[in-house]
Amino acid sequence: MNNAVAGFSKLSKKEKIDWIANEYFSTPGEALNIIRNYWNSDEKLQQLHDEFIENTITNLYIPLGVAPNFLINGKYKTIPMAIEESSVVAAASKAAKFWAARGGFKATIIDTEKIGQVHFSFNGDAEKLQSFFQQIKPKFFSDTQSITKNMQERGGGILDIQLKDKCNLLENYYQLHATFETKDSMGANFINSCLEQFAATLKEEFLDSALFSEKDTLTVIMSILSNYVPNCVVRAEVSCPIEELAEKHITNPQEFAERFVQAVQIAEVEPFRAVTHNKGIMNGIDAVVLATGNDFRAVEAGVHAYASKNGQYTSLSHAKIENGIFTFWLEIPLALGTVGGLTSLHPLVKLCLDMLEKPSARELMEITAVAGLAQNFAALRSLTTTGIQEGHMKMHLNNIINQFEATDEERHLIKTHFKKTAVSHSAVVEFIESLRK
């Protein structure tokens, strides 16, 4: 079948859905029902969601959970987390409780600098370009005044602009490399608007300059922020005397601490393990980033680039034992915003930020990094003690029960049975089948 379609974006929502249902489903009515079941009954709210993107047909729900009891820099927080993976919120809550009894999490902002670049090609004398750049540098600032005025009033703006010669990488390749402080906004629109103005100024001034001959050419290729933000970094940490690590699953805290540190060291030296280790951190980070309406793709891309900054992909977290003290920490780049974007537009995002007591972007960076560290702690604690499947499968039990559309009575019997028995997919299926015989 040829499923190509012309002018799809111009169709009405109903026409789009009908086209999808008829084109791809043998029972279009069923497909239509599923699509409509996920519409919000409040039409205005549905319209708001429809307009976030193009060609919206319905909403995809992701559970929004909360992990309470996070003691961060001496204050308790309940952290909202949007995630589909069964065990993540439970693990975060457990880690929060564990560390609240041991002094809590400490979080500090290392820096909040953002980056944007104008990429251009220039064929001519590099030294002339450098003196041209020095001459016109103030113009980049004055030409962007109308864009930067509000940001400057909030204490942010353009920090610096440099000309970078990248001809060793690519013939005639240069950049304007600019740094920004964007305060409580993630700053993507602000940065991109500034960069596009820099590009316009660069082209205009080049044409007007007497420094260059007719043979010299300058072509702007593109202007865009970078999601790699190695100077927009937050540190989260937990520590306590080794003997205080003792609890139900940690009967020998010294042995636990040593094994835990070894597990982190493996992720520091071994990329296959580092990727999974960092994925565990991102379980916490992404869930908070999503719940607070931030751009999780930007965060993901930036975080993994940071994890490879020394030439080999490595662990984002570290652990040590020194003078009988166990310390576990992570440093992570997070370009987050608490104003602009979806933050005031999406009612649930706004609710999540209110639940976090309207944090500044710096505070949200701290909270998010802590959620990542907590998640990493919970995963490593399970991995180095009971194994990951015990907790994971306990949480996954509900998914299996739902898959088999168990009745309330069956649900009760299954849950009671698996309180004492190890959960595995086949064991649950067998048990359900025995109930139904």
Ligand code: MEV
């Ligand atoms: C699963 O989502 C995350 C873990 O694999 C993380 C880890 O291995 O550290 C459990």
